[in-house]
Amino acid sequence: MTPSKASTNKYDWTTKDSSILYGLDRWGKDYFSINESGNILITPKDDKSKGIDLLVLLKELEGRNLKLPLLVRFDDILENRLDKIHQAFGEAISKYKYQNHYQGVFPIKCNQQRQVVEKIITYGQKWKFGLEAGSKAELLIALSLIDDPMALLICNGYKDMKYIETAILARQLGKKPVVVIEQFEEVERIIAASKKLGADPLIGIRAKLSSQSSGRWGSSTGESSKFGLSMPDIVKAIKKLKDANLLQELKLLHFHLGSQINDIAILKDALQEAGHIYIELNRFGAPMGYLDVGGGLGVDYDGSKTASAASTNYSLQNYANDVVANIQECCESHDVKVPTLISESGRAISSHYSILIFNVLGSNSTPLDIPKKEQEESLPVQNLRETLNSLLNIVKTDEIDFQKLQEAWNDALKFKDDALTAFRLGYLNLTERALAEQITLKCAYTLATFISDKDDAWIPKELKELNMVLSETYYANLSIFRSAPDTWAIEQLFPVMPIHRLDEKPTRLGHFADLTCDSDGRLAKFINNGQSKDLLELHQLKPKEDYWIGVFLSGAYQEVMGNLHNLFGTTNAVHIRLTDNGGYQVEHVIRGASKADVLKAMEHEPQRLLEKLRMTSEKAIQDGQLKINDAQRLMDHIENSLRQSTYLQD
Secondary structure (H helix, E strand, O other): OOOOOOOOOOOOOOHHHHHHHOOHHHHOOOOEEEOOOOOEEEOOOOOOOOOEEHHHHHHHHHOOOOOOOEEEEEHHHHHHHHHHHHHHHHHHHHHOOOOOOEOOEEEHHHOOOHHHHHHHHHHOHHHOOEEEEOOHHHHHHHHHHOOOOOOOEEEOOOOOHHHHHHHHHHHHOOOOEEEEEOOOHHHHHHHHHHHHHOOOOEEEEEEOOOOOOOHHHHHHOHHHOOOOEOHHHHHHHHHHHHHOOOHHHEEEEEOOOOOOOOOHHHHHHHHHHHHHHHHHHHHOOOOOOEEEOOOOOOOOOOOOOOOOOOOOOOOHHHHHHHHHHHHHHHHHHOOOOOOEEEOOOHHHHHOOOEEEEEEEEEEOOOOOOOOOOOOOOOHHHHHHHHHHHHHHHHHHOOOOOHHHHHHHHHHHHHHHHHHHHHHHOOOOOHHHHHHHHHHHHHHHHHHHHHHOOOOHHHOOHHHHOHHHHHOEEEEEOOOHHHHOHHHHHOOOOOOEEEOOOOOOOOOEEEEEEOOOOOOOOEEOOEEEOOEEEOOEEEOOOOOOOOOEEEEOOOOOOHHHHOOOHHHOOOOEEEEEEEOOOOOEEEEEEEOOOEHHHHHHHOOOOHHHHHHHHHHHHHHHHHOOOOOHHHHHHHHHHHHHHHHOEOOOOO
């Protein structure tokens, strides 16, 4: 499990080895590294001289009564992501002498938190950065936040008459909403709303491209995609708009290739197809001006730079270059003015800025110190002791004999099975059964330690799988369904790693189980340079010491798609901003949901609950089953609990 370039010696381990092991040097190079103390260092502005020690920050936040699990949002990273996207498009436009500009929008569905959307609008003012709304509620958010009359408001999603009328009226307020036709029926609604209000909307059309994306969102694109007009529908829509004298308001063509484009070749095909649709719309007489390439600008979650589901085989600059170059080539070859380019890059903007930190409550590790023989033991246990001693003698020699090692491990498994059979038949007591399992694990640990630095090509398959035998479950103080739902729902991979002790070699392999009573509530898939692995290298827990884990690149979708499984609510969240002197300031604190909050969400009234419990305790007092002091203590516990977090606290 240990990468070949990382040190295998426990005492030679360095922070560089941890960076290689967890892929931090690949996926985190822009904003995350490890400092000399072995802690994660946050550098939100790409300036390595100005960083924040994440462990120190968390301890200081604890002093502000902000307990884990905690979402830490670095607003400087959010701003830097906007800078990088505009810089990339700026360089591409300059390189290809593109005779128009880039004007992006943020899709609100990616993260609807007020502080996030407000920050994006504030940071994006210099570029007239806008918003994309996919519902009536999101439309209201966008209308309230966009003040710049030149900032775009892209109106996507299903649209009823109220939605369309709101967008038309907003245009008269000086806003710049573009109503994108995603279903053919919306054409008639737009025409009817325009006649009713005596005003016209800005109009866009979303095209169903034949180009289909790959990866987990591939099935949602192409000609069978949920949204967009087919080519026959586009032709019919143009005719209807022309007959209603609305064709002059058709200004935008939109397409979307899915949430995470992992292969740049797919984007190139789509751009060529969309470019020619744009040209044809011009020929039909629509005064086009905007081309919206949708979302999908990918995030390299594992740093492998491959076309895997958790990565991308292109850089941000590659993406911008291809968008600009392909559209320019298409338009110039047909003597059509190039459009203003729009993207809805929500994932690429918000993923990096947020880190979910949780503490480990314990693990299910089995002690490997084998007790000495104190009395006569059953035959299976005696055989296991002899097998362990044999293994210890084999690994002490310089000669590597994998055949002998394999035979010894087979013996251990056989003797363990003998012990289980004897226990089921009543010939072995519980203490000896436990001892048999303990000795078997010791055999596995001895073998795994010995072969960890050996040539993998010569190791038998059964011995390579010893890590699964030795794996531990680390119990995490969080709800996967609330805070990282995509790991459960679509098997999304996020970088997960300890945020401290990174100058120590991790000597355990494990996965995480959350607080819910659901067997799916676990983190058991981890990034592995373009692939995935079932176990993560972790440190042995120390008594009375915290062990803190970070889930990185999780700022898109996770904060808004979580549910209340087992009534675990939102976590505490905090916004951090770098100061000029290299320090930080806490800009916003958002307290997580209390137990009373989640009960109300499920239509349980906390006060009514309290009153019913009070009446029950009064009856118990009258019946002599409960003392008055104990009854009051119970009610105090319950009242305090209702005000507290749904997560475990000290």
